[in-house]
Amino acid sequence: xxxxxxxxxxxxxxxxxxxxxxxxxxxxxxxxxxxxxxxxxxxxxxxxxxxxxxxxxxxxxxxxxxxxxxxxxxxxxxxxxxxxxxxxxxxxxxxxxxxxxxxxxxxxxxxxxxxxxxxxxxxxxxxxxxxxxxxxxxxxxxxxxxxxxxxxxxxxxxxxxxxxxxxxxxxxxxxxxxxxxxxxxxxxxxxxxxxxxxxxxxxxxxxxxxxxxxxxxxxxxxxxxxxxxxxxxxxxxxxxxxxxxxxxxxxxxxxxxxxxxxxxxxxxxxxxxxxxxxxxxxxxxxxxxxxxxxxxxxxxxxxxxxxxxxxxxxxxxxxxxxxxxxxxxxxxxxxxxxxxxxxxxxxxxxxxxxxxxxxxxxxxxxxxxxxxxxxxxxxxxxxxxxxxxxxxxxxxxxxxxxxxxxxxxxxxxxxxxxxxxxxxxxxxxxxxxxxxxxxxxxxxxxxxxxxxxxxxxxxxxxxxx
Amino acid sequence: xxxxxxxxxxxxxxxxxxxxxxxxxxxxxxxxxxxxxxxxxxxxxxxxxxxxxxxxxxxxxxxxxxxxxxxxxxxxxxxxxxxxxxxxxxxxxxxxxxxxxxxxxxxxxx
Numbered sequence: 001x002x003x004x005x006x007x008x009x010x011x012x013x014x015x016x017x018x019x020x021x022x023x024x025x026x027x028x029x030x031x032x033x034x035x036x037x038x039x040x041x042x043x044x045x046x047x048x049x050x051x052x053x054x055x056x057x058x059x060x061x062x063x064x065x066x067x068x069x070x071x072x073x074x075x076x077x078x079x080x081x082x083x084x085x086x087x088x089x090x091x092x093x094x095x096x097x098x099x100x101x102x103x104x105x106x107x108x109x110x111x112x113x114x115x116x117x118x119x120x121x122x123x124x125x126x127x128x129x130x131x132x133x134x135x136x137x138x139x140x141x142x143x144x145x146x147x148x149x150x151x152x153x154x155x156x157x158x159x160x161x162x163x164x165x166x167x168x169x170x171x172x173x174x175x176x177x178x179x180x181x182x183x184x185x186x187x188x189x190x191x192x193x194x195x196x197x198x199x200x201x202x203x204x205x206x207x208x209x210x211x212x213x214x215x216x217x218x219x220x221x222x223x224x225x226x227x228x229x230x231x232x233x234x235x236x237x238x239x240x241x242x243x244x245x246x247x248x249x250x251x252x253x254x255x256x257x258x259x260x261x262x263x264x265x266x267x268x269x270x271x272x273x274x275x276x277x278x279x280x281x282x283x284x285x286x287x288x289x290x291x292x293x294x295x296x297x298x299x300x301x302x303x304x305x306x307x308x309x310x311x312x313x314x315x316x317x318x319x320x321x322x323x324x325x326x327x328x329x330x331x332x333x334x335x336x337x338x339x340x341x342x343x344x345x346x347x348x349x350x351x352x353x354x355x356x357x358x359x360x361x362x363x364x365x366x367x368x369x370x371x372x373x374x375x376x377x378x379x380x381x382x383x384x385x386x387x388x389x390x391x392x393x394x395x396x397x398x399x400x401x402x403x404x405x406x407x408x409x410x411x412x413x414x415x416x417x418x419x420x421x422x423x424x425x426x427x428x429x430x431x432x433x434x435x436x437x438x439x440x441x442x443x444x445x446x447x448x449x450x451x452x453x454x455x456x457x458x459x460x461x462x463x464x465x
Numbered sequence: 466x467x468x469x470x471x472x473x474x475x476x477x478x479x480x481x482x483x484x485x486x487x488x489x490x491x492x493x494x495x496x497x498x499x500x501x502x503x504x505x506x507x508x509x510x511x512x513x514x515x516x517x518x519x520x521x522x523x524x525x526x527x528x529x530x531x532x533x534x535x536x537x538x539x540x541x542x543x544x545x546x547x548x549x550x551x552x553x554x555x556x557x558x559x560x561x562x563x564x565x566x567x568x569x570x571x572x573x574x575x
């Protein structure tokens with residue numbers, strides 16, 4: 001092994017070995033002491049939950065001093081860099097290493113775990129080192145990759161890694177919810193999925209889940225009635241019931257029925273959860289789905305909404321066994337709920353296609369079978385490059401400055417605008433989510449969730465630094 | 466920033482064999498409890514075969530409104546009454562259809 005590689009091997013080996021017995025708040029120190037052998041000074045920055053700034057992880061290791069500050073003050077003590085307008089932020093947004101060299105040469109290297117964007121690694125290089133040196137860049141990227149895995153694996157064992165990512169107190173409801181959810185972004189060679197959920201510190205009711213097994217990508221978006229802790233608990237019950245059944249091999253309707261049972265066994269106040277449950281075959285693009293009273297998912301192709309997925313309808317989760325006889329919406333000839341292509345007249349733009357949801361959506365509600373309309377499964381075939389957009393009504397019910405609902409056409413327009421920049425999909429969604437939130441002063445009527453799935457090798461690989 | 470009023474305007478009156486509750490305002494998390502109480506009161510204080518919920522003056526209704534209607538339906542059933550929704554605006558009718566409860570309340574599925 002040549003010297004340079006041997007040096008990096010030594011660094012990574014030292015870090016890995018020391019990491020075994022490292023508490024989360026020692027991670028900075030473990031990385032520093034490993035990399036110092038190469039004459040480099042690292043600083044780990046973690047993105048906050050709202051994805052607006054990057055906070056520095058202290059490199060000094062655990063402190064034995066008792067901190068007398070109140071919880072709120074404590075959270076504001078970290079050095080923070082805004083994502084917008086800084087080199088660190090550019091590395092985070094684009095997933096590209098950024099070279100800088102004011103006094104000392106340095107690199108800003110994106111940190112991901114898989115494709116989950118965790119933050120940025122700042123590496124100050126030895127005096128005479130060029131930040132464009134390929135071997136140095138490669139080594140730093142490898143280091144950042146290891147740091148990403150270590151951060152994810154250490155998170156559960158202490159509070160430091162959570163504290164750095166919070167700018168204020170998180171509500172109990174949000175604490176419960178975030179604990180339940182998988183990471184925001186995941187990709188395989190063939191597809192990438194990313195989600196965002198607002199308001200980060202007060203969410204209660206919305207949720208999402210996904211699981212990839214063989215070529216099956218299971219995904220869901222949930223919206224529990226109400227808000228706050230009560231709604232979070234409702235969501236937790238539904239999500240857990242569905243996961244247990246899914247992990248036992250149960251299909252879409254079995255999952256929904258399990259949620260019905262769990263919700264009615266726990267709650268007597270007619271609470272319910274609207275949801276989309278879907279399975280995408282990542283090798284063929286075949287999509288199967290069930291819609292439990294939820295806003296219709298959209299398929300975007302070259303920036304336009306070309307399909308509204310209006311099949312597979314059943315009652316919201318929690319109402320399926322309580323309301324026997326209900327939910328038999330007007331049956332169409334297409335009993336299996338195959339999807340109606342919105343007018344794909346390109347000249348009409350996305351407004352027209354998206355509007356088909358708001359007016360004609362229920363035509364294809366195929367309530368066949370039992371009381372909950374069970375049995376009907378919607379189907380669609382995605383084309384390579386297609387994007388599936390799921391949302392909760394908090395997104396479209398958000399108010400604009402003029403008081404009007406944001407609505408579906410605007411959501412599609414915004415999705416198209418931010419996709420055109422060719423950015424990593426998680427960045428597209430970050431900007432889209434912030435645009436919706438910012439359009440009415442950062443206050444939402446209800447939780448707002450977005451999930452974007454892109455069936456595309458290019459998009460998947462673009463999500464890796 | 467508030468979205469319209471946080472209080473509903475609710476009027477209840479008897480009409481033949483029905484009790485009619487006319488609602489004006491946005492039905493959401495902020496006003497759900499008020500609506501639920503008004504519907505409960507209408508059911509328990511009137512002898513009627515049917516509760517009619519008139520939503521002509523409701524420009525917005527979300528899942529919490531759906532829940533209030535479902536709760537009213539259950540309470541009404543205990544009192545031998547049915548529940549019907551009358552004059553929903555387009556957006557509200559759409560919410561009832563998307564959640565598949567439209568036909569429970571006599572709203573057409575188009």
